[in-house]
Amino acid sequence: MGSSNHSVSLSVKKFEPSQQLKTLAIALTALGFLGFVIGFIKNPERMWTSYLTAFFYVTCFATGGLFFVTIQHVAKAGWSAGIRRLAEGFTAFLPVTLIGSLVLLLGSGKLYQWTRPEILEASPLIASKTAYLNLPFMTLRLIVFGALAIIFAKLMVGNSLKQDQNGDESLTTKNTALGVAYTLIFAITFSIFSVDLLMSLLPTWYSTIYGVYTFAGSIQSTFALLILIMLYMKNKGFITGYVTIEHVHDVAKFLKGFTVFWAYIAFSQFMLIWYANIPEETEFYLMRAQGGWMVISMSLLILKFIVPFLALLPRGAKRNEGHLVLVCALVLIMQYVDIYWLVYPTFFDNHVVFGFYEVALLAGFVGIFMLTVMKFYQTHSLVAIKDPRMHESVNHHVSY
Amino acid sequence: MAKYKQGLAAIFLTEEQILEAARKTRERGFTKFEAISPYPIHGMEEAAGIKRSWIPYVTFVMGLVGLSAGLGLTWWTSAVNWPINVGGKPLFSLPAFIPIMFELTILFAALSSVAAMFYACGLPKVNPPIIDKDLTCHKFAIFIPEDDTGYEESKVQEFFKSLGASEIKKTEF
Numbered sequence: 001m002g003s004s005n006h007s008v009s010l011s012v013k014k015f016e017p018s019q020q021l022k023t024l025a026i027a028l029t030a031l032g033f034l035g036f037v038i039g040f041i042k043n044p045e046r047m048w049t050s051y052l053t054a055f056f057y058v059t060c061f062a063t064g065g066l067f068f069v070t071i072q073h074v075a076k077a078g079w080s081a082g083i084r085r086l087a088e089g090f091t092a093f094l095p096v097t098l099i100g101s102l103v104l105l106l107g108s109g110k111l112y113q114w115t116r117p118e119i120l121e122a123s124p125l126i127a128s129k130t131a132y133l134n135l136p137f138m139t140l141r142l143i144v145f146g147a148l149a150i151i152f153a154k155l156m157v158g159n160s161l162k163q164d165q166n167g168d169e170s171l172t173t174k175n176t177a178l179g180v181a182y183t184l185i186f187a188i189t190f191s192i193f194s195v196d197l198l199m200s201l202l203p204t205w206y207s208t209i210y211g212v213y214t215f216a217g218s219i220q221s222t223f224a225l226l227i228l229i230m231l232y233m234k235n236k237g238f239i240t241g242y243v244t245i246e247h248v249h250d251v252a253k254f255l256k257g258f259t260v261f262w263a264y265i266a267f268s269q270f271m272l273i274w275y276a277n278i279p280e281e282t283e284f285y286l287m288r289a290q291g292g293w294m295v296i297s298m299s300l301l302i303l304k305f306i307v308p309f310l311a312l313l314p315r316g317a318k319r320n321e322g323h324l325v326l327v328c329a330l331v332l333i334m335q336y337v338d339i340y341w342l343v344y345p346t347f348f349d350n351h352v353v354f355g356f357y358e359v360a361l362l363a364g365f366v367g368i369f370m371l372t373v374m375k376f377y378q379t380h381s382l383v384a385i386k387d388p389r390m391h392e393s394v395n396h397h398v399s400y
Numbered sequence: 401m402a403k404y405k406q407g408l409a410a411i412f413l414t415e416e417q418i419l420e421a422a423r424k425t426r427e428r429g430f431t432k433f434e435a436i437s438p439y440p441i442h443g444m445e446e447a448a449g450i451k452r453s454w455i456p457y458v459t460f461v462m463g464l465v466g467l468s469a470g471l472g473l474t475w476w477t478s479a480v481n482w483p484i485n486v487g488g489k490p491l492f493s494l495p496a497f498i499p500i501m502f503e504l505t506i507l508f509a510a511l512s513s514v515a516a517m518f519y520a521c522g523l524p525k526v527n528p529p530i531i532d533k534d535l536t537c538h539k540f541a542i543f544i545p546e547d548d549t550g551y552e553e554s555k556v557q558e559f560f561k562s563l564g565a566s567e568i569k570k571t572e573f
Contacts, residue, residue: 271495277487313460315452397442 010241015377025370032364039357048107050361057339058365059097064222065090066153073179078392082242085384086229091153092376093369098146114203126203145189152182160384167386201346205284209269216262221335223255224328242383245319246396252318263305291350296341304334404572407545408556409531410565418540421563422448432548436541458516459509466508470501529572543573
């Protein structure tokens with residue numbers, strides 16, 4: 001083949017997390033549980049807002065990883081065969097997504113105005129939405145979202161894992177069909193999930209682009225996380241040859257693309273509301289333009305779009321590992337700020353709050369994510385070694 | 401029309417041969433040679449020593465020009481030359497201008513990239529010399545012009561033979 005001038009040595013080692021990594025994951029999880037219990041007793045409102053923010057933030061990686069796997073199958077992508085398993089690992093968190101969303105319902109009285117009878121009585125507008133916004137139906141929707149994600153992850157990732165053992169190429173064909181089905185299901189269920197969990201915090205307000213907005217941020221941050229994990233696995237020597245700077249470069253292109261996409265959607269949502277200037281629509285942005293929230297709003301524009309976009313523009317930047325680590329870290333932080341920005345202004349007028357509960361609950365979900373994903377990486381091969389398109393991935397080469 | 405250069409062309413039949421030939425030609429110190437193939441070959445950039453194109457810089461600069469042009473156009477028409485109060489909004493309303501600025505950024509960047517690509521490739525070429533009509537189908541060629549450093553016809557002939565060329569032609573390109 002043409003790239004025979006690249007001599008590639010290929011090897012995959014069994015993933016074994018270092019002791020520090022294990023300790024860190026357990027410590028973070030413990031801090032999360034501690035924050036949950038203390039908050040539950042002392043300050044339930046702050047605890048539940050922190051819980052919702054952190055839960056949604058981490059869930060975005062699990063569903064984002066599944067979405068990445070899905071589109072690779074739909075597109076019959078060859079270049080990504082060597083890195084797909086790393087994204088498949090994110091789906092190990094999905095059972096926690098299902099359980100976590102049901103736990104969240106315990107706090108629905110604190111979070112969602114539409115669950116309180118006195119509010120429904122005072123506001124006929126909100127009361128008229130209870131055909132959709134009611135707890136039994138919301139519970140059902142959350143179960144459907146979580147269950148479908150788990151089922152499709154089990155099927156698609158399961159097929160990929162089975163292929164590791166028997167090398168059966170028909171499993172790849174099956175995954176294409178599953179991928180097409182899940183692309184549609186994901187679009188609908190993830191939109192509903194975002195509307196239920198985040199948009200209904202302000203039940204009088206609505207935006208038809210909301211699901212796309214959360215999706216854009218979710219996928220942007222998933223790519224940032226994927227790059228960090230690829231670099232980690234490559235540089236710690238767990239994977240040699242299957243993951244190269246060529247793959248990192250392509251995922252970085254995806255990261256840049258979704259950075260632009262997020263900004264495009266965010267601006268589309270903002271501009272239409274700003275231009276039409278209808279009171280029931282502008283309340284969302286008015287809350288976020290007052291007091292300290294304006295600073296957060298502007299930081300999203302600058303640090304979630306302008307800086308990462310310019311930082312990822314040159315080709316050399318997408319192939320510079322140290323530079324990429326910084327950009328990915330920035331994107332991951334700003335994705336949290338984004339979800340925080342969607343949740344908090346509803347509860348805290350004019351003043352920005354951030355403290356123990358936010359840190360603790362975020363630590364908790366990140367810890368659980370690390371534990372579940374590390375367990376997946378430990379149990380399975382880090383590369384889908386018998387994928388029929390692996391030769392394309394191994395010889396992948398980004399031309400000028 | 402651009403003038404074509406005289407030189408020697410070697411025809412090869414396989415992708416491996418042309419990659420090897422391009423690498424050896426570069427290693428011999430030739431800099432103005434062309435490697436001709438019916439389709440893109442992975443690894444050819446390194447083998448032939450092709451540097452990155454300068455077109456992305458044109459795209460970037462013209463994108464910035466388009467961005468400023470969009471801002472200038474909307475500002476001048478809405479706030480200076482013909483101010484109209486729209487919905488009580490300030491005359492200079494940046495959010496309303498951004499779609500125009502975005503569109504002009506894309507338009508300027510895209511069109512100037514295409515124009516730069518035409519210029520860089522010397523297009524359009526009307527009636528270009530044909531070294532071998534199969535070069536658009538299944539054959540590959542290396543062409544070394546006679547003004548290249550260290551060009552000496554007999555030596556180049558010998559060099560091409562040593563690379564395993566299936567045919568050597570004195571031609572222009």
